[in-house]
Amino acid sequence: MPNWVYNEVEIAAPLTEVQAYLFETDDPESTTGGKTHYFNLRQLFPERFEAGDERGLQAWDYDWMLEYLGSKWNPRIDCIAEVEGDTHLGFDTAWSAPNALLERLHALTGWKIVNRHDEESPDYDAVFTCEDGRSSDERLPGTSTCSNCEDRCSSDDMDEDYGECPICVKGRDNYLVTIEPDGAAIINTGESGSADLHGDVVLGVFSARSERQAMLLSSNEIPAAAKEGWDWYNDPEGFGLRAYKLASTDEEEEG
Ligand SMILES: [Zn+2]
Numbered sequence: 001m002p003n004w005v006y007n008e009v010e011i012a013a014p015l016t017e018v019q020a021y022l023f024e025t026d027d028p029e030s031t032t033g034g035k036t037h038y039f040n041l042r043q044l045f046p047e048r049f050e051a052g053d054e055r056g057l058q059a060w061d062y063d064w065m066l067e068y069l070g071s072k073w074n075p076r077i078d079c080i081a082e083v084e085g086d087t088h089l090g091f092d093t094a095w096s097a098p099n100a101l102l103e104r105l106h107a108l109t110g111w112k113i114v115n116r117h118d119e120e121s122p123d124y125d126a127v128f129t130c131e132d133g134r135s136s137d138e139r140l141p142g143t144s145t146c147s148n149c150e151d152r153c154s155s156d157d158m159d160e161d162y163g164e165c166p167i168c169v170k171g172r173d174n175y176l177v178t179i180e181p182d183g184a185a186i187i188n189t190g191e192s193g194s195a196d197l198h199g200d201v202v203l204g205v206f207s208a209r210s211e212r213q214a215m216l217l218s219s220n221e222i223p224a225a226a227k228e229g230w231d232w233y234n235d236p237e238g239f240g241l242r243a244y245k246l247a248s249t250d251e252e253e254e255g
Helices: 015-021 062-068 099-109 166-174 211-219 236-254
Strands: 004-011 022-026 035-039 076-083 086-094 113-118 124-131 134-141 143-145 152-154 176-179 185-188 204-207
Touching: 015 022, 015 076, 015 086, 015 099, 062 099, 099 113, 099 124, 099 134
Parallel strands: none
Antiparallel strands: 004 086, 004 113, 022 035, 035 076, 076 086, 113 124, 124 134, 143 152, 176 185, 176 204
């Protein structure tokens, strides 16, 4: 398993222009005929990659890629968006950031390009900037991806138990749901962990992820199937998530 580097690239050009340097192809991980994007290496390095080898698989060479891309593989781009006239690309690369590739894109277009990416120490992010024919590196306090909403936030603010940003952790506190042995559910608005999880009355406590999820549980009888094989001492969250899934299936069936 490689060590993945998260890259967030901002290009000072509209997406319609940046698209000339991207390559769209069928997504091998999609079962519904979805598309995915890579950098168009034929467009960026026509001296090495022939037409038909836009992804750079045929002329691939480890040393060449490290020198001219800065990374072992042409990355699969997970996230493409235009914000206020600038193009944003989000993707992971194996081991290192593809800053040499971005330098090439800057040399060809003159666009200002900023790549904020992970570095070895999680306490810092590296910021690589190409502007006016020059490139520079800078270090900023680290950010990480929230496991719930996938926003980036300061690593210091990230909740260690859930790997979530402060907003998502707050969401948990607001909609704490208590399950009683008779199947009733009560919404508490207390702090996570403030209820007596192993008490006589309360069968399980978990935190819902949204107001809708909490309401669903509080207004539905908890399906018996949610309790089958459930270890409530060790896995109170598991019960909540299964109960929610079953409750939301019922709702869809009823239309
Ligand atoms: Zn979040």
